[in-house]
Amino acid sequence: MNRLDKVxxxxxxxxxxxxxxLCTPALDGTGGMLGAVLGCGVQLxxxxxxxxxSVPEFSRTIQQHRWLGIVYAAYFTIWGxxxxxxxxxxxPAGLHAWSGGAVLLILLTCLxxxxxxxxxxxxxxxxxxxxxxxxxxxxxxxxxxxIIPERLFLQTEGIRSGFLSYLAGSGxxxxxxxxxGRIRGSGNPxxxxxLPAKLGLYLLLSCLSIVAGGRLTASQQYPFLTLTALAxxxxxxxxxxLYLLAFVTLFVMHLTLMTGLAGHCLTLLYPRAERAVPLLxxxxxxxxxxxxxxxxxxxxxxxxxxxxxxxxxxAGLRERRRAAV
Amino acid sequence: MKRxxxxxxxxxxxxxxxxEGFADRTYxxxxxxxxxxxxxxxxxxxxxxxVTDAGSIGExxxxxxxxxxxxxxxxxxxxxxxxxxxxxxxVEALFLEQGISPGCKVLxxxxxxxxxxxxxxxTVHSLRMAERSGxxxxxxxxxxxxxxxxxxxTALVPVEGCRKLVLLRQDGKTTALSxxxxxxxxxxxxxxxxxxxxxxDGTEIGIDRxxxxxxxxxxxxxxxxxxxxxxxxxxxxxxxxxKLRQACEMAVREMHTARADVIGVQEICESHGIPADPLPxxxxxxxxxx
Numbered sequence: 001m002n003r004l005d006k007v008x009x010x011x012x013x014x015x016x017x018x019x020x021x022l023c024t025p026a027l028d029g030t031g032g033m034l035g036a037v038l039g040c041g042v043q044l045x046x047x048x049x050x051x052x053x054s055v056p057e058f059s060r061t062i063q064q065h066r067w068l069g070i071v072y073a074a075y076f077t078i079w080g081x082x083x084x085x086x087x088x089x090x091x092p093a094g095l096h097a098w099s100g101g102a103v104l105l106i107l108l109t110c111l112x113x114x115x116x117x118x119x120x121x122x123x124x125x126x127x128x129x130x131x132x133x134x135x136x137x138x139x140x141x142x143x144x145x146x147i148i149p150e151r152l153f154l155q156t157e158g159i160r161s162g163f164l165s166y167l168a169g170s171g172x173x174x175x176x177x178x179x180x181g182r183i184r185g186s187g188n189p190x191x192x193x194x195l196p197a198k199l200g201l202y203l204l205l206s207c208l209s210i211v212a213g214g215r216l217t218a219s220q221q222y223p224f225l226t227l228t229a230l231a232x233x234x235x236x237x238x239x240x241x242l243y244l245l246a247f248v249t250l251f252v253m254h255l256t257l258m259t260g261l262a263g264h265c266l267t268l269l270y271p272r273a274e275r276a277v278p279l280l281x282x283x284x285x286x287x288x289x290x291x292x293x294x295x296x297x298x299x300x301x302x303x304x305x306x307x308x309x310x311x312x313x314x315a316g317l318r319e320r321r322r323a324a325v
Numbered sequence: 326m327k328r329x330x331x332x333x334x335x336x337x338x339x340x341x342x343x344x345e346g347f348a349d350r351t352y353x354x355x356x357x358x359x360x361x362x363x364x365x366x367x368x369x370x371x372x373x374x375x376v377t378d379a380g381s382i383g384e385x386x387x388x389x390x391x392x393x394x395x396x397x398x399x400x401x402x403x404x405x406x407x408x409x410x411x412x413x414x415x416v417e418a419l420f421l422e423q424g425i426s427p428g429c430k431v432l433x434x435x436x437x438x439x440x441x442x443x444x445x446x447x448t449v450h451s452l453r454m455a456e457r458s459g460x461x462x463x464x465x466x467x468x469x470x471x472x473x474x475x476x477x478x479t480a481l482v483p484v485e486g487c488r489k490l491v492l493l494r495q496d497g498k499t500t501a502l503s504x505x506x507x508x509x510x511x512x513x514x515x516x517x518x519x520x521x522x523x524x525x526d527g528t529e530i531g532i533d534r535x536x537x538x539x540x541x542x543x544x545x546x547x548x549x550x551x552x553x554x555x556x557x558x559x560x561x562x563x564x565x566x567x568k569l570r571q572a573c574e575m576a577v578r579e580m581h582t583a584r585a586d587v588i589g590v591q592e593i594c595e596s597h598g599i600p601a602d603p604l605p606x607x608x609x610x611x612x613x614x615x
Contacts, residue, residue: 150592220421
């Protein structure tokens with residue numbers, strides 16, 4: 001895997017994280033927003049072992065404990081297949097220009113980007129992050145006309161479900177250890193910036209859904225996608241094309257990251273497997289067809305804390321024991 | 326150089342250059358819905374409308390496309406005409422599945438007859454002007470759908486002629502509001518942009534500012550309308566106060582009789598922890614200041 005810089009790391013993590021945010025299946029009101037803040041705090045705690053001065057290198061650890069490499073590869077494959085499941089379920093909900101031809105085009109794009117490698121995706125990520133911010137700005141302006149402030153009030157209901165939902169949607173965290181080993185200099189600022197940035201976008205979208213979308217977004221299965229249908233800033237020109245572009249871009253970057261990470265793990269274990277990395281895409285697609293989306297998310301969510309913090313702690317312990325011996 | 330070329334090529338993706346020609350598409354300006362399901366469509370620069378009978382919105386649009394000889398794009402629809410035949414589900418399907426604009430105006434009328442005889446552009450213009458001048462409260466597709474999802478399942482919809490209002494339930498049941506209640510609704514939905522109010526004796530009073538405050542105390546929801554007037558005598562202020570108070574109270578009374586909520590009572594209840602079903606008592610207060 002080639003080197004990334006801090007901005008590229010931040011953009012890659014943010015784009016992958018916002019994809020899951022966009023496909024949030026339900027809102028829990030302001031209680032859910034509070035839960036998300038708590039979830040972000042837990043994410044920061046999970047990342048603490050990764051932000052130390054001397055972090056064991058991922059590639060060396062995998063080569064010493066091959067089973068760990070398989071676990072990480074399987075995890076990224078499952079998280080990528082959950083992405084396919086989200087695309088299948090969420091896409092028709094708020095994006096009306098959806099067809100089989102569009103899905104095929106997206107798959108071909110993902111195939112191309114996954115063969116191009118993470119370096120290429122890393123170069124594109126900052127530009128696409130700007131596109132994401134532009135879409136959010138347009139969404140905010142469009143939704144701003146419909147804001148009713150009385151809808152926003154403090155609730156204690158939904159804190160627990162918001163916390164669990166936010167934490168379960170943070171599968172990209174497990175990629176931090178791997179990616180930190182592949183950037184120039186310290187990646188800590190990127191990770192420390194990505195966590196509040198993702199939370200900030202989630203809170204903004206939730207807030208807009210509550211005050212501008214009201215009961216209309218609350219009653220729909222994918223409230224943020226319904227919000228895009230409501231947030232049309234201009235009367236004579238719809239913003240659907242921009243939202244569709246952002247939606248597809250987020251998915252492609254998310255899949256590219258997961259495919260690249262899973263492929264990197266497999267390549268470390270079996271160098272000849274490098275050419276077979278694009279085959280991970282049909283594997284992910286197949287898994288998404290076989291297993292229900294909630295099952296895939298549950299499996300990944302249970303492993304995420306372990307793989308984010310547990311993996312690096314385990315590697316650190318083994319190195320200390322080896323040094324002591 | 327490669328990045329520059331890519332950046333220059335990127336906007337081409339957003340132009341739709343590869344899609345079908347403008348003449349191959351029909352852009353709907355107005356849609357009328359009746360029963361289950363008769364749909365009439367008036368396009369831009371089209372007189373009259375085309376009528377289709379189908380089982381669902383998707384099917385009706387397919388038939389329309391076959392009749393029109395091209396794809397139909399509903400994203401720029403400006404007017405939706407409905408009647409009391411229970412088209413709530415069809416309206417929801419139009420918004421969620423066909424991407425009708427959330428700012429589309431909704432009008433209570435006989436859909437087919439109205440669109441065959443009237444130009445939707447003039448109707449939309451009249452509705453917008455009435456809203457801007459404060460003659461009608463602001464209503465659009467998004468507000469109608471949201472009100473249908475509320476406790477009352479009733480939306481406030483303007484009537485053909487842009488002067489009167491009806492309370493339209495999602496199942497089609499309709500309650501017409503009196504003229505006095507219509508005037509009260511203007512002040513209770515949101516602070517209207519009126520610049521003067523005419524008293525019963527024909528005197529016009531200039532309005533500098535109108536504020537609407539919604540609160541809840543002791544299980545009662547209170548709407549306070551505050552007006553700042555200019556160049557009005559105390560007796561005129563008193564007459565204005567009485568007129569608006571009666572209008573707002575009539576609006577609340579007729580709304581309660583229809584078990585509807587079109588002034589945001591549910592939001593106030595939820596924010597203050599008051600049960601919204603059944604809707605609590607609503608008190609109206611009017612304050613007129615010089």
